[in-house]
Amino acid sequence: MSSHSAAGSELGRGFNPFEPGFATDPFAFYARARREAPVCYSPLFDFWFVTGASEIVEITRDPARFSSVHNMTPVIPLAPEAEALLEQGFDVFRTQGLINNDPPTHTRVRALFSQAFTPRRIALLEPMVRAVTDELVDGLVKDGGADMVAQLAYPLPIRVIGDMMGIPRADLPQMKAWTDDFMFLLGGNEPPERRLERVRGILAYGRYCQAMIEERRRSPRDDLTTAMVEARVDGESFTTAEIVQQMVILFVAGHETTTNALGTALFSLLQQSEVWRGLGGDPGLFLAAFEEGVRFHSPVQCEPRTTTTKVELGGASLPEGAKLHLVYAAANRDETVFESPDKFNIRRENPNRHFGFGYGVHFCVGAPLARIEGRIALEVLRARLPNLRLAPDFEPEYDMNLFFRGLKRLPVRWDAP
Ligand code: HEM
Numbered sequence: 001m002s003s004h005s006a007a008g009s010e011l012g013r014g015f016n017p018f019e020p021g022f023a024t025d026p027f028a029f030y031a032r033a034r035r036e037a038p039v040c041y042s043p044l045f046d047f048w049f050v051t052g053a054s055e056i057v058e059i060t061r062d063p064a065r066f067s068s069v070h071n072m073t074p075v076i077p078l079a080p081e082a083e084a085l086l087e088q089g090f091d092v093f094r095t096q097g098l099i100n101n102d103p104p105t106h107t108r109v110r111a112l113f114s115q116a117f118t119p120r121r122i123a124l125l126e127p128m129v130r131a132v133t134d135e136l137v138d139g140l141v142k143d144g145g146a147d148m149v150a151q152l153a154y155p156l157p158i159r160v161i162g163d164m165m166g167i168p169r170a171d172l173p174q175m176k177a178w179t180d181d182f183m184f185l186l187g188g189n190e191p192p193e194r195r196l197e198r199v200r201g202i203l204a205y206g207r208y209c210q211a212m213i214e215e216r217r218r219s220p221r222d223d224l225t226t227a228m229v230e231a232r233v234d235g236e237s238f239t240t241a242e243i244v245q246q247m248v249i250l251f252v253a254g255h256e257t258t259t260n261a262l263g264t265a266l267f268s269l270l271q272q273s274e275v276w277r278g279l280g281g282d283p284g285l286f287l288a289a290f291e292e293g294v295r296f297h298s299p300v301q302c303e304p305r306t307t308t309t310k311v312e313l314g315g316a317s318l319p320e321g322a323k324l325h326l327v328y329a330a331a332n333r334d335e336t337v338f339e340s341p342d343k344f345n346i347r348r349e350n351p352n353r354h355f356g357f358g359y360g361v362h363f364c365v366g367a368p369l370a371r372i373e374g375r376i377a378l379e380v381l382r383a384r385l386p387n388l389r390l391a392p393d394f395e396p397e398y399d400m401n402l403f404f405r406g407l408k409r410l411p412v413r414w415d416a417p
Helices: 005-014 026-036 053-060 080-086 105-116 119-123 126-138 148-153 155-165 169-187 192-218 224-230 240-271 273-281 285-297 367-384
Strands: 039-042 047-050 145-147 302-307 311-313 316-318 323-327 398-400 405-407 411-413
Touching: 005 026, 005 039, 039 316, 047 053, 053 311, 053 323, 080 192, 105 224, 119 367, 126 148, 126 155, 126 367, 145 148, 148 155, 148 240, 148 367, 155 169, 155 224, 155 240, 155 367, 169 192, 169 240, 192 224, 192 240, 224 240, 240 273, 240 285, 240 367, 240 405, 273 285, 273 367, 285 367
Parallel strands: 047 323
Antiparallel strands: 039 047, 145 411, 302 323, 311 316, 398 405
16 A cells, blocks of 8 residues: 555545534645645545645646546445436436546547637626626625625626526526535535435436527527537537536536635635735736635635556555545645745735646636636725725634535625715
8 A cells, every 4th residue: 555554544534524624724634644645545435635736737647547537426426216316317427528528538628618718708708797796896885794705706707607608697596506406416425315305406407408408509699508509529519418517517617616716815815904905006916816815725625536547646556446536725735836835925926836727638727717707806896895804703614515615604894985
């Protein structure tokens, strides 16, 4: 086994994002894991979690040995009853799309998505993103206080990705509920009856997406759903099941991550009130501040991979078929890459070299969109809410599953006009 096996087995049992308290500060645990066993087995989840930056770079650059094909498989397997129910509709956990695919297919599918998300195309969305942000701030500016998670960080990205995909605004709360079903089945740990209810949600979600796809086949529009319907890879269209899977992933990846990123970045900025005030004088800093928030908090904490062969890595010997959990959040605090990694510092020299958007061939295709949303949200808040500050006595509480981590609430105050 691993040369770190003694430390590793004790450490491995300590990795439990479901344990109360873990979510408050997982970073101290990650730091210990990086030092003692950067590739460490978790008996609870039957996977190896990887915390060292150099190991994560090696893995993400080598999809032939570290496959993403099983990336959307629930970490805690579904019970047979739930599996049987899932078979009655679209199996969004097994159908292959972009995130759960390997080259060469991944490369071809990715080329299609990249076209929709080039920085130039995304820059064209800036007026829309600004309008949505202004509309949200208009709705709260007179109040002198708000929960910025519920009132900005959540509605902004969900409306933007909803508009891009052509989802009516009135349907967004339902889409959010189905997204929760998906995420809790994928990375959560709930009782079997609750999981069955969530599978029913997934079936309804699939039917909703199918109806949208059929409608776009009859009457195409200028939206991402139509783009997926019309896309061809090697002359072939995606099947309905593939488009459903891609819609589910695009929608969740397009909002939940950015909600968590916006809430946590704003929190860290408001904790350093002089930094928040200083942002006003240098427009270039808004993006750097958002980017540092993504590094520091890592809204996407982990992503899986599976070995396709026996591998020696970080002092551990892994068998073929070993499940890995790449802890990007741990790599983002690796002192061999970042100076004073536990400091939130918006003036880092290399803000773009972090792991918050992943690394290698699966690097986040939506990063240009997330960056524009983050920059504009911070710009608008800084300009329109004078003296924005954290609510007195605010104690952060985090929602965390095996993949995502974000603030439950962010109560703030400002001097209302
Ligand atoms: C701050 C916000 C975001 C964060 C922190 C984030 C993080 C990530 C990470 C870590 C990965 C790598 C997955 C892996 O290694 O397997 C990824 C991939 C991906 N992200 Fe994001 N993301 C964000 C926003 C977005 C947005 C806005 C979209 C879409 C509109 C999006 C769509 C995707 C997709 C489709 C992939 C899969 C890419 C591939 O497999 O080639 N993300 N993201």
